[in-house]
Amino acid sequence: MDIKDKVVVITGGAQGIGFSIAEHFASLGAKLVLGDIKQDVLDEAVAKLKAGGTEATGVQCNVSDEADAERLMRSAVDQYGRLDVAVLNAGVLRDGLLLKVDKETKKVVRKMSLEQWQLVIDVNLTGVFLTGREAAAQMVSCGNGGVLILMSSIAAAGNFGQTNYAATKAGVRAMATTWSRELARYGVRAMSVAPGFIGTPMVKHDMKQDALDRLLKMVPLARLGEPSEVAQMCQFIVENDFATGECWTINGGMRL
Numbered sequence: 001m002d003i004k005d006k007v008v009v010i011t012g013g014a015q016g017i018g019f020s021i022a023e024h025f026a027s028l029g030a031k032l033v034l035g036d037i038k039q040d041v042l043d044e045a046v047a048k049l050k051a052g053g054t055e056a057t058g059v060q061c062n063v064s065d066e067a068d069a070e071r072l073m074r075s076a077v078d079q080y081g082r083l084d085v086a087v088l089n090a091g092v093l094r095d096g097l098l099l100k101v102d103k104e105t106k107k108v109v110r111k112m113s114l115e116q117w118q119l120v121i122d123v124n125l126t127g128v129f130l131t132g133r134e135a136a137a138q139m140v141s142c143g144n145g146g147v148l149i150l151m152s153s154i155a156a157a158g159n160f161g162q163t164n165y166a167a168t169k170a171g172v173r174a175m176a177t178t179w180s181r182e183l184a185r186y187g188v189r190a191m192s193v194a195p196g197f198i199g200t201p202m203v204k205h206d207m208k209q210d211a212l213d214r215l216l217k218m219v220p221l222a223r224l225g226e227p228s229e230v231a232q233m234c235q236f237i238v239e240n241d242f243a244t245g246e247c248w249t250i251n252g253g254m255r256l
Contacts, residue, residue: 063127145187196251
């Protein structure tokens with residue numbers, strides 16, 4: 001699929017990896033609809049894209065809300081008459097150990113709360129299900145086919161302190177494979193992308209340097225990935241019409 005003049009919806013599209021994907025697709029001539037939960041950040045992102053000459057709009061939404069997910073995907077078709085690509089990128093972190101055990105007494109002093117679990121499930125898994133379902137429905141209704149890109153993570157293999165996050169990212173990968181089989185007859189492809197540690201502003205500026213140094217020792221290429229490199233992988237998925245049903249990892253060689 002040629003990206004020029006295609007309509008692309010990106011959830012979590014106003015910041016971080018999502019906005020980097022938006023900027024990259026804008027440079028290729030796409031028309032963009034950004035979904036984000038923060039209105040002020042969304043307005044700023046859309047304004048920046050428009051200043052560069054891109055057709056762009058923003059929709060404030062909570063991806064875990066069914067009505068919001070429907071409204072987001074429908075808005076793309078209402079405004080542009082079609083929906084070609086949906087990048088399902090919105091996600092949250094609420095890390096913590098399953099159990100915190102006192103070293104001296106061997107007693108359990110804290111457990112991962114249901115709230116920690118449920119919030120991540122709601123956004124990272126249910127949110128991807130809802131937005132993916134609605135994007136697929138619009139693509140099928142428009143009759144032009146399309147591409148679904150689901151954002152997984154190398155944490156899908158399981159990662160210390162991320163029971164909730166790892167479970168969602170494994171689920172996202174499985175959904176992409178399932179959808180690739182169900183939707184192929186309608187010309188809709190589905191892929192997942194599993195980034196490793198990416199140098200978003202949050203990671204670069206909020207992570208303590210000693211923690212960052214320890215992290216980089218785990219990466220054979222000895223650096224963080226760039227958000228633009230994730231965007232380039234998304235571009236390749238869209239442009240390669242034989243790519244579907246797989247999870248492509250971009251991690252600098254890191255294994256958890």
